[in-house]
Amino acid sequence: MKKKKTLILMAFVISLFTLTSCSDDDNNVVTPIPSNTIADFVAANSDFSSLGAALDRAGLTGVLDGTTAYTVFAPNNAAFDAFLASNGFANLEAVPTDVLTQVLLNHVVSGTNTSSDLSTGYIKTLAEEATTQNTLSMYVNTSNGVVLNGAATVTTANVDVDNGVIHAVDAVIDLPTVVTFATADSTFGSLVAALTREDSFTYVATLSTKTSPAPFTVFAPTDQAFADLVAELDGVNSLADIPTATLEATLNTHVVAQANVLASTLTDGMIVSTLGDNFTINTTNGATFTDLNGRTGNIIVTDVQAVNGVIHAIDKVILPSLE
Incomplete structure (x- = not known):
């Protein structure tokens, strides 16, 4: 009788253990977290x-x-x-x-x-x-x-x-063109005003193209650079006072055609050939430039990359030869 009771007790323990194990297995099932990429x-x-x-x-x-x-x-x-x-x-x-x-x-x-x-x-x-x-x-x-x-x-x-x-x-x-950045960035408000001052100017159309003569490299003067130019030039009180021929020659001297020139490729003494006059890059004491009048300025932002060229912001307007 004692043996029978022992067997019954063992069976009960085994069944209890089995149920507990099954319950634990059910509780440990991990539900995958849905992907949310x-x-x-x-x-x-x-x-x-x-x-x-x-x-x-x-x-x-x-x-x-x-x-x-x-x-x-x-x-x-x-x-x-x-x-x-x-x-x-x-x-x-x-x-x-x-x-x-x-x-x-x-x-x-x-x-x-x-x-x-x-x-x-x-x-x-x-x-x-x-x-x-x-x-x-x-x-x-x-x-x-x-x-x-x-x-x-x-x-x-x-x-x-x-x-x-x-x-x-x-x-x-x-895909942004160099004109996209010129118009979106208020830093270049005076540059846009200069590029569009005359009905005869075709800069916006030209600098918007994604085919030849693109890509362009544009050295873009800030608003302060244009304000300094107005103060520098004799008899000029505003952008509107700059003679059209002088303004056009000046704007041309800020644009390189058929080249996407990155800052990493600029070297000391490098002559930059533009649509207007040339100027010289200096890299010994930071990135600067010297125009044909001996005026120097700084390249303050580099490699603003558009689909049809690159912009480098400068703090001084580059002038063509005034002689």
């Missing part, structure tokens, strides 16, 4: 279906579905519709793949950049200039919200995803 977010949101289709066509969906962190400025469907209409494309399939790829990469920045990380100035996208493969710049203006290249506004910021952050924007950010 940039690509996942785009695919799950119908308002970004055009962006998703564009990424698929350009072969970039996989890039945004990995572990590398990116910041994406994401245009909605209405933004893509406006982009296609303004560029004469019937649909996404009509956009050349190489062009579409670079336009999309122009919305992507390396790393995670929340809105608090952004400040007024230039950042680099993943798009490239064709002759140098230098990555394109993007001008960020945070004075009133976040505006990109003077054209696209962030409408929803800081959408966290597994591999970075998304900021929704209300326009497709087209």
